[in-house]
Amino acid sequence: MGSTSPAPVLETHELTRKFGELTAVDRLTLSVRPAEVFGLLGPNGAGKTTTLKMLTTLLPPSSGTATVAGYDIVRQPARVRRSIGYVPQLISADAQVSGYENLWVFARLYRIPADERDRRIREALDFMGLSVVADELVKNYSGGMIRRLEIAQTLMHRPRVLFMDEPTVGLDPLARDAVWEQLGRLTTHFGTSVVLTTHYMEEAERLCERLAILHRGRMVALGTPAELKASLGRPGATLEEVFAHYAGAEIETTGSYRETGRTRRVAVRLE
Amino acid sequence: MSLSASSEAAATPGAPGVLDAIEGAIGQTVAIIGHEARKLSHDPSELLLRAVQPALWLVVFGSVFTSIHAIPTGSYSYLQFLTPGILAQSVLFIAIFYGIASIRERELGIITKFLVSPTPRAVLVGGRALSASMRGLSQAVIVVVLATALGVRLNTDPLAIVGIVVAIVLGSALFSTLSMIIASLVKTQERFLGIGQLLTMPLFFASNAIYPLSLMPSWLRPITLANPLTYLVDALRGLMLPGYSGVFPVGVDLAVLFAVTVVLVLAESRLYPRMAQ
Numbered sequence A: 001m002g003s004t005s006p007a008p009v010l011e012t013h014e015l016t017r018k019f020g021e022l023t024a025v026d027r028l029t030l031s032v033r034p035a036e037v038f039g040l041l042g043p044n045g046a047g048k049t050t051t052l053k054m055l056t057t058l059l060p061p062s063s064g065t066a067t068v069a070g071y072d073i074v075r076q077p078a079r080v081r082r083s084i085g086y087v088p089q090l091i092s093a094d095a096q097v098s099g100y101e102n103l104w105v106f107a108r109l110y111r112i113p114a115d116e117r118d119r120r121i122r123e124a125l126d127f128m129g130l131s132v133v134a135d136e137l138v139k140n141y142s143g144g145m146i147r148r149l150e151i152a153q154t155l156m157h158r159p160r161v162l163f164m165d166e167p168t169v170g171l172d173p174l175a176r177d178a179v180w181e182q183l184g185r186l187t188t189h190f191g192t193s194v195v196l197t198t199h200y201m202e203e204a205e206r207l208c209e210r211l212a213i214l215h216r217g218r219m220v221a222l223g224t225p226a227e228l229k230a231s232l233g234r235p236g237a238t239l240e241e242v243f244a245h246y247a248g249a250e251i252e253t254t255g256s257y258r259e260t261g262r263t264r265r266v267a268v269r270l271e
Numbered sequence B: 001m002s003l004s005a006s007s008e009a010a011a012t013p014g015a016p017g018v019l020d021a022i023e024g025a026i027g028q029t030v031a032i033i034g035h036e037a038r039k040l041s042h043d044p045s046e047l048l049l050r051a052v053q054p055a056l057w058l059v060v061f062g063s064v065f066t067s068i069h070a071i072p073t074g075s076y077s078y079l080q081f082l083t084p085g086i087l088a089q090s091v092l093f094i095a096i097f098y099g100i101a102s103i104r105e106r107e108l109g110i111i112t113k114f115l116v117s118p119t120p121r122a123v124l125v126g127g128r129a130l131s132a133s134m135r136g137l138s139q140a141v142i143v144v145v146l147a148t149a150l151g152v153r154l155n156t157d158p159l160a161i162v163g164i165v166v167a168i169v170l171g172s173a174l175f176s177t178l179s180m181i182i183a184s185l186v187k188t189q190e191r192f193l194g195i196g197q198l199l200t201m202p203l204f205f206a207s208n209a210i211y212p213l214s215l216m217p218s219w220l221r222p223i224t225l226a227n228p229l230t231y232l233v234d235a236l237r238g239l240m241l242p243g244y245s246g247v248f249p250v251g252v253d254l255a256v257l258f259a260v261t262v263v264l265v266l267a268e269s270r271l272y273p274r275m276a277q
């Protein structure tokens, strides 16, 4: 590493997770720099969510190590939790209470001092453009507003790393643009690093400085969007082509029944 | 609009001492109870619906059995004897399905968000357990008002009322934690509802809620004594009925409820994180 590059804020070494016979994440080694937006790409079942669950201390790794904000995810989970934010793949805001109340509970759980609490809540709502609807019940929010609220919930304690699992899935183009814009401001404002997963190549290209492509648990490519496109060796290659080259070619020949079943289950859960 | 400058120190408490940890845990417990209170305040309809069942038990079952004198309850009228039993029953019924909320939160990503926060697992579970007592206490108000309207004479001395509140908080915490344990084990709504229904009736009938222990066949008595509901009923009867002496002293009943609750909360603290895996 050159003397100018800062110490990574996240590092994994041979990080592995097995579910019985299945190796969902297979010896993943990578690092993320401060204020970097890092993308995890891969087809359904590639191991993206499993990777995020290990890095956010929800799921213990089967082997390998990782540090987040300098803390070991297995030995110092409490410190890791204080340093991160997580926007899960499924909806995580509480529909039964207002936007403000959704933030209030996390302000207290993260131990924001009482005299600062209200200000931090209002700032985070304002930053995400939700001040006007702060006191409305979340069940009346649109999909894009819910996503922005979920991000606001993670801002109050100033995380060093923000993990986002498919942050713009199901959003219309306008809502998606709003999330993208606010994510950009987050990294420039606070030096927060963002690790996100996505199925949208446009999103990967617009937001991410570097991308890792996962396929059946393995990292099959790593680099900036430009580097990945250049690696195909033909001019004018698109990121879609990169994705198909590294991960797509095998999709039809592998057990797609299992993946389809899984995707459908997710759909049922969301009804 | 911009956010104020990063001050991680403000969000990350300083010296990692025991006092700081306790202070943190209390604040986080308050957060969870406050959050649950807000949910209830936005939609209190469940609390009122839940009051229908105890009302029917008191008005129909209680009045009929009081007038036919079928169950000997000493110097107390049957309705008087029944009132604490029905209160305990409604605490059980409203707490035993509390775990359905964890299952719904698991089907969304809500549990994940709580587990990623720096809140000790025991606080997440204990806070939920204490929140459940808000529902239990609302039932108590309804049952007591109704019983009084039916002419049942109940203790009004302040110490007894404090004792009743403590008993209901413990009973609600106990059965709601049991419910969360079942939810963590079965993970789906269908199986959870099945087991909940399967469990409720035996817990209710194998207890002293509607008849005295002395009327029970001898084979049933050990089961009754292993049933936490028996201790809740016994405590409530000792506290609510003037001059009543129960199977055990009230202090023993409350100690049993407390000990069982602590064990269940610790067990669920181990199981709960699996809901996010």
Ligand SMILES: Nc1ncnc2c1ncn2[C@@H]1O[C@H](COP(=O)(O)OP(=O)(O)OP(=O)(O)O)[C@@H](O)[C@H]1O
Residues within 6 Å of the ligand: A019, A022, A024, A042, A043, A044, A045, A046, A047, A048, A049, A050, A051, A089, A262, A263, B277
């Ligand atoms: N709790 C679990 N138990 C057993 N297998 C699991 C579990 N969680 C994930 N898996 C399996 O691990 C593999 C990776 O799943 P993961 O959810 O990480 O994929 P993903 O890349 O996030 O996919 P998607 O794009 O569909 O969200 C899949 O084959 C999945 O079925």
Ligand SMILES: [Mg+2]
Residues within 6 Å of the ligand: A048, A049, A050, A089, A165
């Ligand atoms: Mg996923």
